[in-house]
Amino acid sequence: MDNGRIPEATVARLPGYLQVLRQAADAGAQTVSSLTLAKASGVNAAIVRKDLSHLGSHGIRGVGYHVGDLVEVISGTLGLTGDRAVVIVGIGNLGRALACYDGFGQRGFRIAALVDHDSRKVGEKIGGVEVEPMTALHRIVTDREVTIGVIATPTTAAQQVADALVGAGVSSILNFAAAHLTVPEAVTVRRVDLSTELQILSFYEQVRVGGSLAESSPAPPLAPRTGGASGAGVTPASTQPEDLAPVAAVRLGRRG
Amino acid sequence: MDNGRIPEATVARLPGYLQVLRQAADAGAQTVSSLTLAKASGVNAAIVRKDLSHLGSHGIRGVGYHVGDLVEVISGTLGLTGDRAVVIVGIGNLGRALACYDGFGQRGFRIAALVDHDSRKVGEKIGGVEVEPMTALHRIVTDREVTIGVIATPTTAAQQVADALVGAGVSSILNFAAAHLTVPEAVTVRRVDLSTELQILSFYEQVRVGGSLAESSPAPPLAPRTGGASGAGVTPASTQPEDLAPVAAVRLGRRG
DNA sequence: GGTTGTGAACAAATTCACAGCG
């Protein structure tokens, strides 16, 4: 009912609903119930209903939601109307993978340019798009109306690239480098980091094998305070070059 | 103080602290204050203190936290002691990028195997590791003590691969496919999806350009309920092949 | 009957503010 403000948690779930709805549509479904949508998305049915109610959704009591309508409403809410041009900066392994990534263009996100600092990479063609130099960034963003910048550079270059992207005029940044970027408040940044994800998995794995901790010993299986300085098992490592992945769906150890 | 249960939100932030701490250590810092850590991680100082207090941390009042100690405590909490073997299933563009990804091994995550269904890819070497057939999965996981499986296959194969991984004995899965996986409750899944991330960015971008909505028109700039069925601007698309990216740090439109 | 939409209860996370200690 209220279009005033959509909670962040709700926004984060909308793309998931959209994906399920598209599959349902392909399967020929006319309507879906909140329960169906919930199961397929891995969330609670009440959450689905509350989320959709924030979009002023038009479910039909006793029936469910009209699939086509819902796809339109969610797409509209997310601003997925028309194309959105994306520029990828940093053509290493990750940048290349992103450039080739098919699903990229499938939701209206078009790779308008690939950019790299390294002049040896300039001119190379990846997935039909040519790599251009960093110096062309401003013109690219302006001329091709790019709104989203993807940072796939080493960590050390990330802030510099972010500054360049902001200067060039993008309004959103997807950051794959393991660095926290400082940007003007008018720019939205999302970070995705593979190391982070693996480390979180590692935690939950440890919790499981350790059974329910907080049982006998009050401290984790590491010396509590040996007072020592440098790390023992883990290599110190300075900064890491490229990074990937964190966020979405989780299934913790508990709960069915 | 309480080792009983570490909140999920805290766990999600720990890898970020670790990264900042390692940089600080490299820069020669002996101690860090919660404020320093907070700024570098993009969070509030009170949160840092509360998070660290959950690890039974040993900060020094009036001084801060000892960098070396903190690295050990956080590493220990996350279970980053010793190596963890990872198997990557699906050697497409994404799988290849992940296999080459340097930062992967830097935190004790070792790529123990690459697996693909396609016999033409079997035998190929990527980053020094040879691609093996799916049929070898069980033996690989058992023999090489693999605990984490990474799914980098097309969406359609994701559930099947997940079942195979679970059957082979992994306890954690990092899923890059755009599908919600059903697994036994003893297995932890995290999903990372590039499309999701872009769509969320798209939403916040739209909110910004639209200014503060909930102003004049009560509905988004899309026809509220035209009753029509098929989408107009966005291509329907069935299922997408490979996926990437969501989770971590965000800077919304508001807040400085 | 079945399902939505939502108020109210509950739980989790964040932020404030300050006592307590080095």
Added chain:
DNA sequence: CGCTGTGAATTTGTTCACAACC
């Protein structure tokens, strides 16, 4: 005096349960 650790207040998010409705 500065900074940690934490109780209390606040905000945000989830779940329950049921009336309203098709």
